[in-house]
Amino acid sequence: MAEAVETMDGWYCLHDFRVMDWTSWKLASEDVRQAAIEEYQNWLSNMEQVEEANNGSQLVYKIIGHKADLMFMIMRPTMDELQEIETTFDKMQIASFMTKSFSYLSVVELSKYMSKPGVDIEQKPEVQARLKPILPRWDYMCFYPMDKRRMNEDNWYSLEKDARSKLMYEHSKTGRKYAGQIKQIITGSFGFDDWEWGVTLFAHDPLPIKKLVYEMRFDEVSARYGEFGDFYFGNKLDKEAVSTYFHI
Numbered sequence: 001m002a003e004a005v006e007t008m009d010g011w012y013c014l015h016d017f018r019v020m021d022w023t024s025w026k027l028a029s030e031d032v033r034q035a036a037i038e039e040y041q042n043w044l045s046n047m048e049q050v051e052e053a054n055n056g057s058q059l060v061y062k063i064i065g066h067k068a069d070l071m072f073m074i075m076r077p078t079m080d081e082l083q084e085i086e087t088t089f090d091k092m093q094i095a096s097f098m099t100k101s102f103s104y105l106s107v108v109e110l111s112k113y114m115s116k117p118g119v120d121i122e123q124k125p126e127v128q129a130r131l132k133p134i135l136p137r138w139d140y141m142c143f144y145p146m147d148k149r150r151m152n153e154d155n156w157y158s159l160e161k162d163a164r165s166k167l168m169y170e171h172s173k174t175g176r177k178y179a180g181q182i183k184q185i186i187t188g189s190f191g192f193d194d195w196e197w198g199v200t201l202f203a204h205d206p207l208p209i210k211k212l213v214y215e216m217r218f219d220e221v222s223a224r225y226g227e228f229g230d231f232y233f234g235n236k237l238d239k240e241a242v243s244t245y246f247h248i
């Protein structure tokens, strides 16, 4: 039996996708729309305070295409907080103009493939900062879930740890070429959701995301073992731009 790699786990994470019912929104009175926007902005302000206190982080993206209109990426120290945030949001006026199209539940995960035996890197400040990240305010975001294949000869989970480490090292070399252009957050979802990992990529420009994902397809770990779900791509929706976004 192959040995599992140890993981370090940080904040819990919910990717929550909503579709806006623009027809009902247009039919609502100006007063109802205004009240819904204000309630939503207050909610965002409360969430920002949590982030300022370093107790979580969140971002909202406008998704391009028909899979969703908005994506909320919310990170908190506990799963309970995520559940509470989701319920609070569902009870708000603005949510009655939205339907839920997809969600993804996971926890920030770093594996110990790259760490030296006998060295506990988990308490290092830079590792803690990656496990409990304040999300980058970068303009573009790409999210997709993925699995490692378990099929005939190509079974990631029966590969020896050393072989997996080598493949992950090659993977990291490709990733590092995009330093400064792309930030990645890998969240693990074994037992929490339908896929094994969530991949969230942030960039200042959309194109490096395409180039990185394409280049990685040729790394053995992706070419042989990668299975991918739906891709979501969006641009950031700041609190200051909320009124413009919802304006009719």
Ligand code: VOV
Pocket (backbone or CB within 6 Å): 109, 110, 111, 112, 113, 114, 146, 168, 171, 172, 174, 175, 176, 178, 182, 183, 184, 186, 197, 199, 201, 212, 213, 216, 217, 222, 226
């Ligand atoms: C910005 C680029 C970038 C960089 C630098 C990078 C580096 C690294 C390192 C160093 C490590 C291992 C240690 C750790 O940190 O866990 C990982 C780990 C992982 N990655 Fe990665 N990855 C990137 C980017 C990156 C992308 C684009 C993808 C999607 C793959 C694709 O083909 O679409 C991905 C996936 C993963 C996954 C699923 C894991 C966990 C696998 C497991 O079996 O445990 N990743 N990754």
